[in-house]
Amino acid sequence: MPTPGPERTGALNGLVVERVETFVVELPTIRSFEIAGGTVATVGQPSRRVLVKVTAGGVVGWGEATPTPSWTYETTESIVTTIDRYLAPAVLGAPAWNLDAITATFDRVINRGFTIGAPIAKSAIDIALHDLAGRAIGVPLGVLWGQRRVGRIPLGWIISAKTPEAVADSVTEGHALGYTAFKVKIGLAEIDQDLAFVEAVRRAAPKAAIWVDANQAYQVDQALQVARRLAELDVAAFEQPLPANQIAGLQRLRDHSPVPVALDESLRHPSDLATFVRLNAVDVAIAKVQRSGGLTLSRRMCALAEDSGVRLMGSGLTDSDLGFAASLHLFSAFGIDTPVDLNGRQFIESAYVGGHTVEVRDGEAAVPTGPGLGVDVDEAAVRALAVDVLRADPPVRIPPKSGR
Template identity: 40%
Template sequence: MKIQRIDVFPLIFPMKRNFSISGGSVGSKESGATHVYVKITADDGTVGWGEARPSRRWSYETLESVTSTIRKYLGPALIGKSPLCFKTLHQRMNLEIASGTTIGQPIAKSAIDLALHDLAARSENKPLPGVWQEAIPGPVKLSYLISTSDPEEAAQLASKAKAEGYKGLDVKVGLTPKRDIDVIRAVKEAAPDLFFRVDANQAYTLSQAIQLAKNMEAVGVDVFEQPLPAGDLFGHARLRARAGVPIALDESVWSPRDVVNAVRTEAADTIVIKTSKMRGLYYARLCGLIAREAGLDLLGGGLTESTIGLTASAYLFGALNITTPVDLNGPLFLADDAVHSGTTIRDGCIHFPNDVGIGCTIDEEKIVKYRAQL
């Protein structure tokens, strides 16, 4: 079997809620959410679909850069190759968009990687975990995302999440650092039994992070995610030595090498696995396996992907035995996407259908409806 054709669809999906992190808006009801769908067709007619969710306030990739990079470089480099050898195909992509000091447009590469996994699983008539010789996992627990600097609103959202059956809370801080501890206390009071993850998205200085970590320990926060800038592994190691709350790295870890460096520098208790930032399932799985072997914990997360990216990520988290609630929050923010799927969310968990591949059927009319004009 050979890859015959790669099609790219830049899309803007409607949002039902605005979403801000410490770096700014990552999508709003006004502007919508930027997604790129990729369709890979093999010469025997097998098709795989993948997704990227570029968010320029979270990393440097954009709707335009992901679309043009796949169309002009990554896609043409893979035509004529076997779609089943993920390692060789990733090597081709890494040659085509070189790494420099980064790993070279991982979000664009992730869209192709997801489509390849979908295609490979479909060609064997198996659900996605079949490509890892794994069975469909049980339900994957979800955390509910809270992003506000108003303690009262944060408490209301925490109560709502608890009532809806969510198993954990992911609170974004750093939007208004002076109010962060008030938001954290309000959330803990409203939902004391839920797994409690606090994500600063690189917002703090070391001294701010040490102070907040001490306060969070007293409140009972379970994990403090990415307090310092991504490149500051030394600072995270110093923070870890003084903080009574486990430290997770997200934006600091994009690749297996980054996991190794986090281990070497003792900068993390926990690594945040995301398919989008890690070039898709192939490297995200490797990152998870290395971190596990090094004795670190894993958290699962996403970049508000639609149903394709959400389901693929959740399958991987199940295969990696991530038991803490994962932050796959696309459904909290997206009003619609371009997929029909048996994947369901109920009682705060993702439940998988027994379908082949990632299990998503593309709605061609919605691909046209939500098409972005670049």
């Protein structure tokens, strides 16, 4: 694909953010999904996503936020109010191309504290601005960045089941759809039962790549016990075994675990990774766009991991197709060609998409080549799917006790 000419880059240079809109959409849920923190999706109940539309000079970009209270503190309502009342007003009139300055503005408006500070809300605008920039000059994000190493990325099928029999059925379903790698959610039960789930996956898929994710469920002694058994089952990585802020515990675990320790929730900001690198407490860094406040900071974190000799793996937040595409562009830029956890297609339908979107075939996703994210949004569908989550419910009247 040709490099954009000066007339196109000049057009981008003149764009300023004119409007930021949020839409809470309810998407169909295909399968139920649980993690150690609680329920992520329930079949038969809609899954809510916050879509963000940014407009600059007649060009539109779209982003996505995935509320997951069972995983982190941001709710659907808090994401909407954070964007509408704090982030959006702060970026109106800002140059749409200056993502570094906008990231700094976000940090002033909603400060980081110990963590990044409302990363999922910030991520939605950052993704939308990337989409807008690519569309303004007619190129995909890889061309915009000058960094695209792979064109297809293998996906992992997620195993989140409550019995070994259900685990085996899920593996069979994934195999039938062309998946050859499996990520097992553990920490949902007692240790023996967690290990029985992993053993059931290994029996059903004896040659598959398998990694496990505990979502902060264990303490150090428990995690070491689990890790020794995982090594016998040829598990490739042990993701986030301990609470995110247990730095000393993660350092001890990394020193003694026979399975590489991968960090996810611990890595909100690039500076978090820098700390774990200095302490020699990380084997694998998980790249996750929404967790790290968007593509701008995620690229910084991935570059730091690469320069520090830390292996990268990829993950998402059960994103619909906008977030799915953003992650694929990031992983492609850094050549992450091992199976990644981008599980949105497994659990929800992106009912707002019109025209081009991400192609998934035989357990692999093609990195989009259209402008921006490469996902066409049907705004009429977005508006039809949208709900008002901030409308106050009528007060509940409590009848007086008898005799009063």
